[in-house]
Amino acid sequence: MSQGLQIKSLREWIATILAGFFSLLVVLAIVRGDIESVVINMLFALLLAAYQRRFILDNDALLIRSQLKLFGIGITTFSVKRITLSSLDELVLTCGHAKNELMLTFSSEHSTQVERFDFRGQDELIKRLLSDTGIDYTIRSKGTANKKGHKAAVASKDTVADIFYRHTSPGEILLSHSVSRFAMPLPNSQRKTVYIAVAFGLLITIGVVSSSQNWIAGCVLLALTYLSYWLVRAHLCNQYYFIAQSPQSDIVVDEQYLQLPALLFADKKARKVAKEQVRSIEARWNYYVVDSYSIGWSRRKIKRPHVVSLTFITDEGPTIAVSNMAINGQALLLALTHKNYPVSLERSTKQALPMLFHIRIAVLLGVVGIIISSMIRFL
Template sequence: MKNTQQITSINEWVAKGAAAPFVVLILFSVLSQDITAIVINTLFVAVLFAFQQRLLLQAKALVIRSQFSFFGKTFCVIYERSIPLTSITELTFSQRQHKNDLAITYKNGNGEIKILSFSCLHQAQQTMELLSASGLKYSVHRPTRNTKGLQADDTKETVTDIFPLGALGKEIKPTHTIARFAMPLPQDKVLTPWVTAGIFALVTIGLTASSGNWVAACVFIALTYLSYWLARAYISNKHYFVAASPCSDIVVKEEHLFLPALLFTDRQARELHKEQVKRIVVKWNYYIVGKPDIENASLGQQNLKHAYVVDVTFYTDQGDTLALTGMSVNAQALLLALTHWHYPVSLERSNKLAMPIMVHVRIGAVIAVIGVILASLIKYF
């Protein structure tokens, strides 16, 4: 089976785009007659343009190869993964307006199920021709469903419409560890972190009023903000630790599901057959990267936003779990395992903020910038 067609990955296009600033620097270096800068920037351009990442069909295997190549001659292979066609169990091609994703599900030498993802710009027809040449069956998914609604069908196809294939993970993991410190605080302990932060705030006000040291005040503001989250993490970690059943892992198998004690109000772990799981509600929302208007965003603008799991709740014959936040577990990998083994997953659009950690990162960045500005003002004025 010989097929010389190669599909160019999105990473290769990014590398070539990254070379553009160095081309501009070369022009400036020529004008300034800086020989050293010309040589260095030329080397950067050569390396970035030489980088290749391709998908090809070769020797009865799908091959993903990263390499440096000049004029068709390969000088260095960085990475190569060859997947025999006989080990591939599923091929899923998600076709969007610009970016396309291919998920290759296969079994490795140990019999473990792995998923390798490959993304490209356009090239949909070329990719499907390459897959057809392999002789394997493949499915094509196009985002035609209305993902703006509140609820979606509990199918694997719907999951791949909402979540990019590469974002779900690269393998079917049976074990998913819960970070206890990221679980939601119980209602009777919500005020404690605020009290801790209030004490730090009073210290900050007193320090600023007595010394007028604004740089130190900015440091204490940062510590005040940090103290809230440290106190919150400490309380959550302590509250959700069950001494009698300390395991904090969700284990997903083909016919059995293990849920740890920390997810239940009676502090008892459950090992359930698939038939005992009535429904698993996964609430999600978009994390906006570029365009704030979610409702009016078209399919062509989907690269500006990413779907993110807000929380997961298990409804079973032996009781319902607490809502598991998307920050406390690798929710995308958990969703991949659940849908792969055909558990009854229901997707619901949520109004809750997705990726809340980014809000706090931005606040921290603003505090840092203010501190630098104040330090500069004090130094020069």
């Protein structure tokens, strides 16, 4: 079992965001020399950063614990809800764009109770935790049909071709698909390093803008901070997912088995999985806009499908979700369906290419910075 594996609640996520906001206020107060504001904002930042509400697998029970804990030191515990695995009647995991929701129905002494736990992201963590309980659970996606356990509807090669290759020829069916380590999901253990790099860049940006009122330089530094996030993230992922004992990073699709590289599993061990051991291959996809054109007074968008994530569910547990940035998802799906593997296709609410959205935001910030700087000079 994944002892010690914890899922952070939506409340804790919001508290962390607010803690970051108050930390910025502390920096601004230091720049202004306002000691009283520094103390007050620091207290709020520490209090919010210490708040935890988590879903935990503890031996033969599930815990929902609310507490204050800072730097590994427990301050106080508000509540602990303990639900034994033997008392569970139903587990329902609902995945959405803004948040995920876990509903637990269990039997107490004389009644049946329902406990709800909301969280954001952490899809792979919660699936791994629930798989380790050994209890069947239901997965639901908002706006889509229900899926019982991992028995998802199987998509055919015609379905894949119709969605992803409507305007192009599929070409050669590749049996080996390389996974890019630098584009894999950032592990939780490496997030602090990335956040420190971003925070350092933001502090420099705030310092430059506060001291010189140079908004153009501030926007440039903000763009460099954003770039540093992706560079540091790519470097850390490349290091983390390079496994010296098993450096192979290709997914091999055979008629009888799947060769899955070690970097896809939490225990960092490669697996050769027989076809009958593959429960489901969950593929989520969405459209992204590549171009637009005008017809009269209306404007039409040209969209292309894109694989958002792809997860292998096997008898030995699920893999880490792989995005289309790390692998050619369309080509892999085509190979899997041609070899008659159980593939589940589901339209996702997540952005297909979030980096495009981020780039547009960066450009918008740059334009706004130039406009503000010009207005200040004019005034």
